[in-house]
Amino acid sequence: MKASGSSGWRGPVKFRMPTAENLVPIRLDIQFEGQRYKDAFTWNPSDPDNEIVVFAKRTVKDLKLPSAFNTQIIQSIQSQLADFRAYEGQDMYTGEKIIPIKLDLRVNHTLIKDQFLWDLNNFESDPEEFARTLCKDLGVEDPEVGPAVAFAIREQLYEIAVQSVSSARESRLSKKSRRGSDYGSASKASGLSMDLVKLFSFKSSVVRKRKDLDIYEPMVDLLTHEEVDALEAREERHAR
Numbered sequence: 579m580k581a582s583g584s585s586g587w588r589g590p591v592k593f594r595m596p597t598a599e600n601l602v603p604i605r606l607d608i609q610f611e612g613q614r615y616k617d618a619f620t621w622n623p624s625d626p627d628n629e630i631v632v633f634a635k636r637t638v639k640d641l642k643l644p645s646a647f648n649t650q651i652i653q654s655i656q657s658q659l660a661d662f663r664a665y666e667g668q669d670m671y672t673g674e675k676i677i678p679i680k681l682d683l684r685v686n687h688t689l690i691k692d693q694f695l696w697d698l699n700n701f702e703s704d705p706e707e708f709a710r711t712l713c714k715d716l717g718v719e720d721p722e723v724g725p726a727v728a729f730a731i732r733e734q735l736y737e738i739a740v741q742s743v744s745s746a747r748e749s750r751l752s753k754k755s756r757r758g759s760d761y762g763s764a765s766k767a768s769g770l771s772m773d774l775v776k777l778f779s780f781k782s783s784v785v786r787k788r789k790d791l792d793i794y795e796p797m798v799d800l801l802t803h804e805e806v807d808a809l810e811a812r813e814e815r816h817a818r
Contacts, residue, residue, distance in 0.1 A: 590669035590746045596735055598702045600624075602662045603732045608650045615647055618729050621655065623662055630655050662736075670742035671749065672699045677738050681730055681796075685723045687806055690716070692796035696731070698738060705731040716798050 594600045601620035608615045615637075634651040637643070675698040682691050692712070697703065709727035718724075801809070 590671050590749075593665040593668045593670045593739065593743055594701075595732065596672055596698050596701055596703070596739055597732070598704050601732065602659060603729055603736055604655055604658050605733075606651060606654050608647060608654065610646050610650065611644055613643060613647075615641065615643060615651070618726070620729065620732060621659065623659055623666075627656070630659075665740060665743055668743050669746040669750075670739060671746045672739075672742055675699060675738075675742070677734075679731055679734055681727060683723075683726055683730060684801070684809065685726045686720055687801045687803075688718060688720050688723050689799040689801055690718070690723060690727065690796070696735070698735070698742075705735070712796070716796055718798060 595602070600623065602623050604619055604621050606615060606617045617637075630652055633655070634648045637651060638645065638648045676695050677698055678693060679696045680693045683689070705728040706724070708731070709724040712718075712727060713724045
């Protein structure tokens, strides 16, 4: 991945996903008349809203879902996009902020766990490219694992970006009440920041801490049919 190639404190930037493509993670889990539709994908917030209608109609048709799913899919996507757009135009702090990303996923028969640090200040980072490289390095053959990994990364980056808006807001309030203050409050709010910069070479958006290899080393396991059935039964019980 390309690096931002810069260091030192940066002021606020306008809210967006801290990645090369400004894509919103969308998660659907809809139940109706004994049928359930679950999906996770990304959406470009700049796309016209009529694309949502087209997507919903195609999904209902392809999966042979009851027509009532059409409205619920549309409303769920519109609601999540509205949440994202509500932050657009607001300031967020990302400078010198390196965050931990954790993966704990089951995709079909593949169980994957990993943990690494991600440069939130690199707006050229590409979760999809990273996911493809990770799966290749780990010998993961299921083509559905890569997109699931990328989506999990984007969900966590989105959450941190929203928190960064709050950090920027708190910093503005602090400066209004105390003239001459530095960016200490925003830096503290970032959690992992300047102390972790020392671990980062700025040659990539991702780094693993050598001293914690037992924690940060990726783990992949292939589950048997029986193990998958047991997990799905447990997930079904929890969903009720």
